[in-house]
Amino acid sequence: MIIGVPKEIKNNENRVALTPAGTAEMVKRGHVVYVQATAGIGSGFTDDDYRLAGAKMLPAIEDVYAIADMIIKVKEPIASEYPLIKKGQILYTYFHFASSEELTKAMMEREAICLAYETVELDDRSLPLLIPMSEVAGRMSVQEGAKYLEKTYGGYGVLLGGVPGVTPAKVLIIGGGIVxxxxxxxxxxxGADVTIMDVSLKRLRYLDDIMPANVKTMMSNEFNIREMVQSHILIIGAVLIPGAKAPKLITRDMLPTMRPGTVMVDVAVDQGGCFETTKPTTHDHPNFVIDDVIHYCVAxxxxxxxxxxxxALTNATLPNAIQLANKGWKQACTDDLPLRKGLNVVEGKIVYKEVADAFDLPYVPVDTVL
Incomplete structure (x- = not known):
């Protein structure tokens, strides 16, 4: 199979979907890998690294899409890429379709085979291709939140851990999954005073067992959320419903009850966000303020x-990419149920129910396209 790795063009997206090591694994199995020039620079991989691994380099993104049977990416295609996608071409990347009707309809129109990292699901309902980035985003959410709590950025002006004689800051985390x-x-x-909320009592019991003494657990419901946002000055939205839009758990009317300079970090922004006031931001312009509450919603x-x-990402995605290249998408998805659940849009049809439901579009069971 011919594999294409374009350079990511979303704002400040410096990841690359295939490392030189992954390239070598593909090449030794007889596949041809084309990588767009400088695609790996942001992650510390030079064009020479890819050449040594057996890749062929192409100068432009158009060249990569034109030649490849399968495109491996990190982020969903943006509007300028839509016309480059060929009928029947496999796109293996994060899509988060439920947050974008435009993207969904564009991929239907292009009649591509869209395999979404975020909906590949194991029997235990874990999401193996989403977990690595959830781990990174979860850890970063506190790092970024702590920064924007500084007065320099308009924050409340507190140190998360406090100091001797000064109480630590209160952090509220809504969602007890990986993030x-x-x-x-x-x-x-x-050293913060942390409360983590979830709707699963089983999950809260587990978290209560493994977390240190400065982390408390609480059942997630509207009453508790309304009460907690008044006293917690860093709020992290970490809610996920696989393949579907995130529920709006912090509503617009709650903002005036918060302390001025409170920071809210919405890690669920790719799935539409779990704050009513969320709108996607970029690393160039990462935050905005409503009612003196700082929103950090970088997608x-x-x-x-x-x-x-x-x-971290390619450690998880490479084995499935090899399956797809070795067997073709139909056979690979027939043989591997978790990978089959990654199919979202196939040849113009939506085969993932939550995506169809998000936009009231027709749904076709995935088995009918295999």
């Missing part, structure tokens, strides 16, 4: 630490 767990670890490590947070993120 929330990693955020709680980081905030707790910095590709891990792109700011591309070396770590690229290595």
């Amino acid at each position: 929330g767990t990693e955020a709680a670890k980081m905030a707790a490590g910095l 590709n947070m891990p792109g700011a630490v591309p070396r770590t993120s690229t290595l």
Whole structure:
């Protein structure tokens, strides 16, 4: 199979979808890998690194899309890429379709085979290709939140861990999955007073067992959220419903009840965000203020630490990429149920129900396209 790796062109997206090591694994299996020039620079990989691994370099993104049977990316295609996508071409990347009707309809129109990292799902309902970036984003959410709490950025002006004689800052984390767990670890490590909320009592019991003493657990519901946002000055949204839009758990009317300079970090922004006032931001312009509350809603947070993120991501995505290249998408998805769940849009049809439901579009069961 001919594999194409274009350079990411989303704002400040410095990750790359295939490392030189991954390239070598593809090449030794008889596949041809074309990489766009400088695609790996942001993650510390030179064009020569790829050439030594057996890749062929192409100068322009148009060249990569034109020649490849399968495109491997990190982020969803943006509007300038839509016309480059060929009918029947495999696109293996993060899509987050439920947050963008425009993207969904564009991929239907192009009749591509869209495999979304974020909906590949194991029997235990874990999301193996989303976990690495959730780990990165969860840890970064506290790092970024702590920064914007500084008065320089308009924040409340507190140190998360306080100092002897001064109480630590209160951090509220809504969602006890991978993102929330990693955020709680980081905030707790910095000495903050942390509360983590979830709707699963089983998950809260687990978190209560593993977390240090400065992390408390609480059932997530509207009453508790309304009460907690009044006293917590860093709020992290870490809610995920696989493949579907995130629920709006912090509403517009809650903002005036918060302390001026409170920081809200919405890690669920790729899935539409779990704050009603969320709108996607970029690393160039990462935050905005409503009612004296700072919103940090960068849609590709891990792109700011591309070396770590690229290595973590490709560790997870490469085995499936090899399956797709070796067998073709139909056979690979027939043989591997978790990978089959990654199929979202196939040859103009939506085959992932939550995406169809998000926009009231027709749904076709995935088995009918295999």
